[in-house]
Amino acid sequence: MTPVIPAEPSPFAFAPARSALVVIDMQRDFLEAGGFGESLGNDVSLLASAIAPCQAVLAAARAADMLVIHTREGHRADLSDAPPAKVQRGPPGQRIGDPGPMGRILIRGEPGHGIIDALAPIAGEPVIDKPGKGAFYATDLEPMLRNAGIEALFVAGVTTEVCVHTTVREANDRGFRCLVIADACASYFPEFHATALRMISAQGGPGGGIFGWVADSTRVAAALH
Ligand code: C5J
Numbered sequence: 001m002t003p004v005i006p007a008e009p010s011p012f013a014f015a016p017a018r019s020a021l022v023v024i025d026m027q028r029d030f031l032e033a034g035g036f037g038e039s040l041g042n043d044v045s046l047l048a049s050a051i052a053p054c055q056a057v058l059a060a061a062r063a064a065d066m067l068v069i070h071t072r073e074g075h076r077a078d079l080s081d082a083p084p085a086k087v088q089r090g091p092p093g094q095r096i097g098d099p100g101p102m103g104r105i106l107i108r109g110e111p112g113h114g115i116i117d118a119l120a121p122i123a124g125e126p127v128i129d130k131p132g133k134g135a136f137y138a139t140d141l142e143p144m145l146r147n148a149g150i151e152a153l154f155v156a157g158v159t160t161e162v163c164v165h166t167t168v169r170e171a172n173d174r175g176f177r178c179l180v181i182a183d184a185c186a187s188y189f190p191e192f193h194a195t196a197l198r199m200i201s202a203q204g205g206p207g208g209g210i211f212g213w214v215a216d217s218t219r220v221a222a223a224l225h
Pocket of ligand 1: 159
């Protein structure tokens with residue numbers, strides 16, 4: 001029987017074999033002190049609420065043998081893939097590439113760039129390194145999903161209105177149906193989180209909202225069991 005998740009704005013039916021869980025940027029650089037998120041003046045503790053829900057949906061997706069993909073935002077050590085406009089953001093000394101307590105900020109291979117231990121990928125789970133906010137931009141995510149026959153994405157991670165939203169928008173334009181897992185996402189700005197979720201399911205009907213569907217981790221995990 002096709003699982004159906006009670007969701008906003010309408011029930012979300014999906015085939016686990018044609019669905020993937022995409023966990024966006026649950027990296028030390030965003031969640032822990034001394035990384036990129038904090039360098040931009042944010043209170044990184046606000047993202048902690050997403051960790052346990054991400055663990056719950058990861059466990060359920062793994063148990064259901066669903067494709068799980070992780071992403072990391074970050075740049076080459078020589079910054080050749082980092083637009084100057086992005087590098088120049090934040091106070092001098094705390095910009096992308098600058099040394100910080102977790103290594104060079106938002107640079108691939110540095111400790112801060114890594115996914116937090118609580119959500120570490122397991123063997124066989126692809127990790128997409130992305131230079132931008134969207135997980136499709138300048139990555140091989142799209143062929144990976146198409147080659148695996150994926151048509152629906154469950155999206156979790158941080159931050160809701162930035163990398164989660166950008167990825168969902170990119171996925172929409174490529175024809176993927178997206179369900180955003182509300183409590184498995186978080187933002188430095190709780191009001192942006194709430195509004196970003198409303199934007200996903202707005203203007204909706206039986207076929208979902210303008211960008212897709214929204215449901216909590218408990219509902220997603222229950223449907224996968
Ligand atoms: C940001 C992200 N906020 N992962 N990145 O710059 O949302």
